[in-house]
Amino acid sequence: EVQLVESGGGLVQQGGSLRLxxxxxEFISSMYWMSWVRQxxxxxxxxxxxxxxxxxxxxxxxxxxxxFTISRDDAKxxxxxxxxxxxxEDTAVYFCYSSFGYWGQGTLVTVSS
Amino acid sequence: xxxxTQEPSLTVSPGGTVTLTCTSSTGAVTSAYYxxxxxxxxxxxxxxxxxxxxxKHSWTPARFSGSLLxxxxxxxxxxxxxxxxxxxxxxxxxxxxxxxxxGTKVTVL
Numbered sequence: 001e002v003q004l005v006e007s008g009g010g011l012v013q014q015g016g017s018l019r020l021x022x023x024x025x026e027f028i029s030s031m032y033w034m035s036w037v038r039q040x041x042x043x044x045x046x047x048x049x050x051x052x053x054x055x056x057x058x059x060x061x062x063x064x065x066x067x068f069t070i071s072r073d074d075a076k077x078x079x080x081x082x083x084x085x086x087x088x089e090d091t092a093v094y095f096c097y098s099s100f101g102y103w104g105q106g107t108l109v110t111v112s113s
Numbered sequence: 114x115x116x117x118t119q120e121p122s123l124t125v126s127p128g129g130t131v132t133l134t135c136t137s138s139t140g141a142v143t144s145a146y147y148x149x150x151x152x153x154x155x156x157x158x159x160x161x162x163x164x165x166x167x168x169k170h171s172w173t174p175a176r177f178s179g180s181l182l183x184x185x186x187x188x189x190x191x192x193x194x195x196x197x198x199x200x201x202x203x204x205x206x207x208x209x210x211x212x213x214x215x216g217t218k219v220t221v222l
Binding site for chain 1 (some may be wrong): 114151153154158159160161164170172200209210211212213214215216217
């Protein structure tokens with residue numbers, strides 16, 4: 001089973017930036033889609049963004065469009081999420097998720113006002 | 114804005130059967146929505162159960178099954194075990210973007 005490990009979370013002030021990373025234990029080049037999903041404290045899951053196998057197509061939930069950028073580096077078996085203009089409502093655990101059903105353990109992002 | 118709706122909570126007895134459903138505000142759910150199902154236990158990451166409406170991962174217990182039921186995606190849990198108590202989420206595909214349902218809390222009692 002592929003292991004996904006997220007990193008890069010932390011405490012940031014409103015308006016600040018963070019870059020999340022997700023490193024896979026095996027080649028991700030076969031992962032047709034890779035996604036970021038978040039979960040605010042005590043809330044349900046929210047799909048945030050995904051990127052296609054060749055990086056040619058990226059999709060975002062409306063609330064992060066223009067602020068977040070998803071990317072992947074198959075040579076490094078890694079997925080990224082660049083988050084700019086962070087808001088208090090972006091506070092959540094961010095999970096990396098891939099096609100074939102693999103999940104990371106998540107990384108906590110806290111945006112302070 | 115697309116909304117995906119699930120039952121907020123369901124209770125089932127050990128050994129019983131329960132069906133969770135997933136409804137789209139855009140209309141009937143079909144195979145083109147590639148419904149996925151997950152469960153999540155407190156303090157843990159989600160775990161994938163079903164993909165593309167009916168597909169099972171190698172780790173998915175046989176007692177879990179996915180289907181389409183009356184214009185909805187459905188997840189049926191048969192011979193429910195105490196360890197099946199969890200939050201269950203569906204995920205639907207909308208031409209590139211995905212939307213999660215609000216989740217169903219399944220209690221085994």
